[in-house]
Amino acid sequence: MNRTLDHTIVGFLCNWCSYAGADHAGGSQKSYPHNFKIIRVMCSGRVEPEFILEAFRKGAAGVVIMACHPGDCHYKTGNYQAAGRYHLLQKMISQLGIDENRLVMEYISASEGERFIEVVNQTVHTLEGIPPPPLS
Amino acid sequence: MSTKPKIAMYWAASCGGCEIALVNLHEKILDVDAAFDFYFCPCLLDTKTNDIKALPDGELAITFFNGGIRTEENLEMARLLRKKSQILIAFGSCAIEGCIPGLANLTAAKSLIDTIYHDNITIDNPEQITPDPQTQVAEGPLGVPAFRDTLQTLAQVTEVDYFIPGCPPESHQIWQAIAALTAPAGPPPIGSVLGSGPSTVCVECRREKTDKKINRFFRNYEIIPSETECLLEQGLLCLGIATRQGCGGLCPEVNMPCTGCYGPPAGRSDQGARMTAALGSILDLGDTKGINESELLARIEQALGTIPDPVGTFYKYSLAGSIPGGRQDP
Numbered sequence: 001m002n003r004t005l006d007h008t009i010v011g012f013l014c015n016w017c018s019y020a021g022a023d024h025a026g027g028s029q030k031s032y033p034h035n036f037k038i039i040r041v042m043c044s045g046r047v048e049p050e051f052i053l054e055a056f057r058k059g060a061a062g063v064v065i066m067a068c069h070p071g072d073c074h075y076k077t078g079n080y081q082a083a084g085r086y087h088l089l090q091k092m093i094s095q096l097g098i099d100e101n102r103l104v105m106e107y108i109s110a111s112e113g114e115r116f117i118e119v120v121n122q123t124v125h126t127l128e129g130i131p132p133p134p135l136s
Numbered sequence: 137m138s139t140k141p142k143i144a145m146y147w148a149a150s151c152g153g154c155e156i157a158l159v160n161l162h163e164k165i166l167d168v169d170a171a172f173d174f175y176f177c178p179c180l181l182d183t184k185t186n187d188i189k190a191l192p193d194g195e196l197a198i199t200f201f202n203g204g205i206r207t208e209e210n211l212e213m214a215r216l217l218r219k220k221s222q223i224l225i226a227f228g229s230c231a232i233e234g235c236i237p238g239l240a241n242l243t244a245a246k247s248l249i250d251t252i253y254h255d256n257i258t259i260d261n262p263e264q265i266t267p268d269p270q271t272q273v274a275e276g277p278l279g280v281p282a283f284r285d286t287l288q289t290l291a292q293v294t295e296v297d298y299f300i301p302g303c304p305p306e307s308h309q310i311w312q313a314i315a316a317l318t319a320p321a322g323p324p325p326i327g328s329v330l331g332s333g334p335s336t337v338c339v340e341c342r343r344e345k346t347d348k349k350i351n352r353f354f355r356n357y358e359i360i361p362s363e364t365e366c367l368l369e370q371g372l373l374c375l376g377i378a379t380r381q382g383c384g385g386l387c388p389e390v391n392m393p394c395t396g397c398y399g400p401p402a403g404r405s406d407q408g409a410r411m412t413a414a415l416g417s418i419l420d421l422g423d424t425k426g427i428n429e430s431e432l433l434a435r436i437e438q439a440l441g442t443i444p445d446p447v448g449t450f451y452k453y454s455l456a457g458s459i460p461g462g463r464q465d466p
Contacts, residue, residue, distance in 0.1 A: 045417070048409065048413055049406075049408075049409035049410075049412040049413050049416075050404070050405065050406050050409040050410075050413075050459065052409075053406060053409055053458075053459040053460055054459055056460070057459050057460065069429070070424065070427050070428065070429060070432050071424070071425070071426065071427065077424075080419075080421055080424065080432070081416055081417040082416070083416075083432060083433070083436055084415070084416030084417065084419045084421075084436050084439075084440070085412055085413055085415075085416030085417070086416070087416075087433070087436050087437060087440055088412045088415060088416050088440055088443070088446060089412055089416075091440065091443070091446050092408065092412065092446045092447050092450070095242070095445075095446065095447040095448075095463075096242075096447060096460045096462075096463055096464060097463040097464040097465035098460075098464055107429060
């Protein structure tokens with residue numbers, strides 16, 4: 001049994017770049033694993049660390065934050081704030097016994113539909129090698 | 137037999153500082169005594185658990201419960217006092233969110249026992265004696281309360297009516313809470329946090345605050361901070377920005393960063409996540425024009441590398457009551 005596919009992977013996608021990138025992949029009829037669930041946010045800087053911890057508590061196998069490339073943020077610095085929080089949260093979750101590979105951040109632009117599919121597939125593949133989250 | 141309403145104060149896994157904070161009401165303690173029959177408090181009075189068991193249910197008007205739930209005895213007392221009290225108050229950081237004893241949730245219960253009784257250079261325990269719940273001696277069986285797997289908060293094991301935060305709660309805030317409970321208009325809504333405000337310590341801190349940009353953090357011993365500027369802006373890990381107001385900004389007042397004892401502000405469930413959100417947003421990344429991903433990463437890591445223990449610092453008081461609650465694979 002593929003255990004990772006039984007668990008949701010939550011993707012927080014910024015409205016302006018990454019969600020458009022995912023839309024681009026959809027428009028090109030590309031498929032991606034069914035357990036990757038997308039939540040559209042206005043900016044990656046809107047993703048509160050509380051959202052991520054709450055996703056893990058509710059049994060998510062992984063959380064992926066997708067942001068605009070550096071310099072491309074619609075709000076100028078939201079992606080830098082997201083990056084700062086992400087790296088600090090990475091240190092915290094490893095202290096809390098959650099595998100660091102469960103939290104991913106990637107930069108996806110509106111034209112990178114292919115890259116979006118690659119990142120999702122890569123995340124699902126990585127998480128297959130890790131036992132399911134203890135809380136779920 | 138007194139006809140005044142009875143109040144009680146109990147300690148579970150705590151240090152006794154909460155009792156001291158109550159006694160620090162000074163002469164106002166006489167007003168408390170005038171209005172209430174102070175019936176049960178193992179730290180100060182000689183009433184026994186059996187006296188509480190003998191009371192009719194709901195006989196205690198108010199119980200201030202401090203301390204986390206670490207042993208079976210703590211759990212039994214929490215349930216007993218819930219049954220005997222009309223109003224049960226989680227009093228102080230330990231009862232609300234675990235406080236310092238809650239940091240033990242980063243380690244499995246068995247490892248804690250091993251460290252305390254076996255694996256430590258200063259321990260001499262050739263018979264490998266540990267506090268087992270049942271021990272047979274010549275006179276018969278002896279028992280001590282069992283040590284539970286994790287430390288839980290009071291609200292995680294029973295229904296709690298009100299919360300009074302702080303490590304310990306400031307005495308004037310305790311008085312305010314008692315006044316609120318006995319106000320002629322009636323008590324505040326169930327679930328209220330008493331003796332504090334909704335916002336953060338920054339509101340009460342008198343230091344000058346400007347736009348925050350930090351490229352490295354310092355531990356307390358590394359610098360002597362300016363006495364007028366925001367401590368966080370000077371690179372000290374001051375948790376005021378993620379901590380509920382109520383203390384009056386006592387620590388920043390004497391040039392020490394806030395360590396977060398009043399827990400997360402109103403509407404927030406996780407103090408560590410709040411601090412992460414705040415710090416992630418104020419890193420000084422320099423000139424970001426044309427910056428690439430690896431350069432961005434390097435600058436972030438350089439700034440964050442000066443924070444040695446994020447969980448221990450940001451969840452110093454609130455780990456047991458936080459979203460993760462402790463280590464997931466202890």
